[in-house]
Amino acid sequence: MKKDLLFSDLGGQCAVPLANHTTFRIGGNARYFVIAADEKNLKAIIKRAVENHIAYFVIGAGSNLLVSDQGFAGIVIKLGNGFSQIKVVNNKIIGGAGVKLVDLVKTAFEHSLAGAEFLYGIPGTLGGAVKNNAGAFDHSISEIVELVQGFHIQNSKFEITDWQLKKDEVRFDYRTSQLPRDFIITQVVLKLVKDNNQAKIRAELERISQYRKQTQPWGASAGCIFKNPKGTSAGKLLDEVGLKGYTVGDAYVSKKHANFIINRGRARFNDVLELIQIMKLRVETKTGIILEEEIEIIPDSVEGGESNAEK
Ligand code: EPU
Numbered sequence: 001m002k003k004d005l006l007f008s009d010l011g012g013q014c015a016v017p018l019a020n021h022t023t024f025r026i027g028g029n030a031r032y033f034v035i036a037a038d039e040k041n042l043k044a045i046i047k048r049a050v051e052n053h054i055a056y057f058v059i060g061a062g063s064n065l066l067v068s069d070q071g072f073a074g075i076v077i078k079l080g081n082g083f084s085q086i087k088v089v090n091n092k093i094i095g096g097a098g099v100k101l102v103d104l105v106k107t108a109f110e111h112s113l114a115g116a117e118f119l120y121g122i123p124g125t126l127g128g129a130v131k132n133n134a135g136a137f138d139h140s141i142s143e144i145v146e147l148v149q150g151f152h153i154q155n156s157k158f159e160i161t162d163w164q165l166k167k168d169e170v171r172f173d174y175r176t177s178q179l180p181r182d183f184i185i186t187q188v189v190l191k192l193v194k195d196n197n198q199a200k201i202r203a204e205l206e207r208i209s210q211y212r213k214q215t216q217p218w219g220a221s222a223g224c225i226f227k228n229p230k231g232t233s234a235g236k237l238l239d240e241v242g243l244k245g246y247t248v249g250d251a252y253v254s255k256k257h258a259n260f261i262i263n264r265g266r267a268r269f270n271d272v273l274e275l276i277q278i279m280k281l282r283v284e285t286k287t288g289i290i291l292e293e294e295i296e297i298i299p300d301s302v303e304g305g306e307s308n309a310e311k
């Protein structure tokens with residue numbers, strides 16, 4: 001990795017392979033890449049990007065992303081240690097956007113706080129989970145969110161505005177929120193329920209862990225590719241139309257759960273895109289249901305200019 005001049009004083013590097021920063025292990029180079037140490041550093045990086053008309057993109061764990069082999073022509077910003085702090089105050093958890101969900105769930109358990117168990121096993125970060133209203137087992141993170149803190153920068157004036165949004169203002173929906181594209185999440189306050197029966201929380205975590213092991217595959221993937229259509233499971237539909245094991249290049253539909261695409265080694269962006277099209281077409285032809293992608297596809301979801309997506 002080479003140093004670049006534009007962001008080097010802020011910790012930036014150039015030509016960094018995004019395949020190393022996504023759980024799919026797919027993706028070309030980011031023109032610029034930087035790990036933002038803390039909020040001050042993050043603001044300075046974004047300000048510099050906006051001033052220089054460079055598109056920016058914030059990633060968390062990269063667990064919900066499919067990145068083009070062409071990479072990203074702007075700056076990719078990953079949240080560093082300053083965003084990994086967790087504080088517990090009574091029945092609330094205040095976590096940085098970069099906190100891993102597994103650490104969040106462990107902290108809740110250690111403090112006998114119930115309500116976050118369903119997040120166990122989701123390989124994302126808190127910021128990304130909130131942005132996309134991640135969930136599992138018929139629960140979504142929006143159920144436990146109290147406040148979302150962050151900022152955005154006005155492109156024309158390069159002015160940074162701090163935000164604090166109450167849950168209702170975020171307008172969550174199934175696997176999505178109405179947070180503006182340029183809103184950067186820095187911290188989230190979650191409200192849980194004190195339950196002194198810690199054994200009950202542990203049992204629920206074990207149940208979830210077992211269920212995931214039994215029903216979901218290991219390997220390089222981005223989790224579920226499609227959202228569930230109302231009243232049914234995308235995985236079930238894809239299974240019923242006979243797509244388990246269907247392969248394009250090194251990408252294949254998991255035999256364990258048909259809503260997962262696995263990269264078995266050297267899958268290319270186009271292999272996965274082709275597979276996604278085949279999956280959608282087969283389900284639509286046989287059932288009339290149009291599946292909608294749950295994953296974020298880069299650069300498609302970055303429409304020029306600035307963007308943020310923290311998963
Ligand atoms: N099923 C099949 N074949 C398959 C997959 C599922 O027949 O290949 C059936 C199952 O047997 C079950 C039903 O479909 O009867 C539902 O399956 P499952 O419990 O696995 O849940 P899902 O609806 O497929 C959702 C979430 C997952 C989450 C699980 C566990 C979405 C799109 N998916 O899957 O989330 O982990 O529930 O609660 O909401 C993700 O968001 O990336 C993700 C994987």
